[in-house]
Amino acid sequence: MRIRNSFLKENLTGYLFILPQMLIFLAFLVYPILEGIRLSFYKINYQNETFVGFDNYAALFHDPVFFKALVNTVVFVVFIVLLTVGFALFVASAIFDKNAKYVSFIRGSYYIPVMVSMVVMSMVWSFLLNPANGLISYFAREAGLGTVNLLGNTQTVMPVIIFVTFAGNVGQSIILYIASMIGVSKDLFEAAEVDGASRWQVITKILIPSVQPTTIYITIINIIAVLKIFVVIQLLTGGGPNNGSVTLMYYLYNNAFKYNQLGIASAVGVIMFAITLLLSIPQLKAMLKQK
């Protein structure tokens, strides 16, 4: 009894401090997740809810648009995350040890698109890419290239969206990498210099291994962000052409808010949640092991 009392005395303050956060976490994150899982087993209309077991999941796996959305989402995740991590690593390792003002300038330049709303970015790109009256199409016509319709071609629509999303996101990763690289012990670089290591060797043998936790973190947050890709799709392509750029989040939105198929939309949400968990757990494990 005394042990329990002393344990409580010792930890009560700490638990009280995290209590408000825990309550918010339970009410706004855990409960919606559980409710979403429950709804995925129901057919819901305005008047009633009917338990349908796995019917919503079965309907999804019979819908070719769902598979298209799944494949497109995986393609987006793989390419955008690889591009973001690769490019951010390249820029950060090229400039982290340069003059502070120069580093600030580069950091600021890449960060500006992150501060601009994705809605605004998408509208600007929409203006540039519009096949009938967009700027890129206009210059292409003037140059004798005929009509350029990058968003209306299933071969080009995905690379365009990958580029637009990558351009809007990469600033965040560059900032994180630069901060992490500046924190790497100077002794390691000096030792490498004494040993006559080349810049490439310094980057690959010292810098990249030293910032591995940052790489894992950037990879996880980008995977989660890209899985939820929506605004660009909604504003640039509407999932088109011919469902060529539809993603899981866009498919979920359509079912939830346009078709009022809450059960189907919840099932998509559960599948997305499972994918995110599966992708994140190994990386989280690696991160925790390192710590």
Next chain:
Amino acid sequence: MKKWSMGITAVTIMALLAGCSGNANNEGSSANGGGNSKGKEKVAINVWLTPQWKGVLDATEQGADYDSFLKYAAKKFTEQYDKYDADIKVEVVAGDQRDQLLNVNLNGGTAPNVFFESTFAMGDYVHRGALEPLTDIIDDNAKSDIAQNYWDMVTFGDDIYFYPFQNNPGTLVYNADMFKAAGLEQYVGGENEIKTWTLAEYEQILEGLKTKLPKDKYSNAYPMALFAVNNQGDTWNLSYLRMFGLDFFDKDGNIVLGENGVKSAAWLKKIYDAKYTNPGAESVSSNDANAMFQNQQLAISFTNPVLFNGIKANMASGTSPKFDIRLANIPSESGDPLTFTYVVGASVFQSKDPKKTEVAKDFVKFFSSDPELVKSSKNGIPVRASVIKELSGENPFFAAYDANSKYIFNFSGNVPGYSQLREALYPELQALYMGAKTPEQAIKDYVASGNKVIQSNKENSVIYKK
């Protein structure tokens, strides 16, 4: 102790202030209600609308906004209403957020009591059992003043669910200056006419605009608007699919688009490939097309009275170039004009409180039939013959639209799941324009996926379950 007493004093003062301001608010709302609220039970209802027109009668009024009409109607209603002390709150919601807001509020039990909107967009809520029938508030006077085809569009099963107020007929709009510049004077209609061309004439017009339009004056311009990036403006696309015949839905509400639909799709593909339209139709929106028409990059586009007046207002204010715009019907193989209309009117959402439903129905009946208020329907095209007769001198197009009305077809068929059905069309049109599907395949796939949507929504439709 001192701190405690100060705290209690502060709380007491705040409570008193809150109490005073609460009273002040109540007094304010009673005054708003016209001062005849003594002894009557207070019933509050929410009225939502999507942007339709600004002002009570027109946009030139001081402080004119989208909610002006319904706010004025609410004030007039509460002043004369003797059953309850009605408190009516009017809120404008964006058209593209309508379904999202309604679905969230319906699931949360906070749906509005009245919604004023184009009725085709609200049909799904009838099938879902969320709306109250309004049959009991429609009297013989209204039935005789409003033509039967409008009633047909708002009738689901045996009941009327929307009180028609005005309508927005869809037509084509063309740049008469571009026609003249291309030597197509003989096809230009009168200023107040809705011109009807045959399909053969229309093809000659497109050819003339493509080949004879002076490039120095109209560089980067195309004959006709074509768009399929999303569901916006899809009613025009649905009309084009009826160019070779009106058979679209059967009596059971299934899509039966067959050979005529294939011919129509083939025609669309033909004019697209012949470069009679803007390029990239698969990724151009109706908004893009409208902007291009205003910039004289398109000679023929789509319109309705609201858009048409908007273009004229932009020209008058100098925000877009001035040119001669006129109206035309969508042509068809038979030679009859193809015309559809968006009936705009009010619906009443079901409520657990029967008093709210009663007030909502009384309010809808009041502003949809009050002789002064129904004149505001002139901002679109009035559905009431009496209003058209009274105001035809004010708007010469009223007569032209009235003459067209016998050709109106019900584009939605009032089928369940119409908003979901809309999502099935544009991917097929995209595939058609990109050459990924033949006209036969695109129509076949649209019919299959569309009927699947209708079938699954029929299973939940309270109208079909009856």
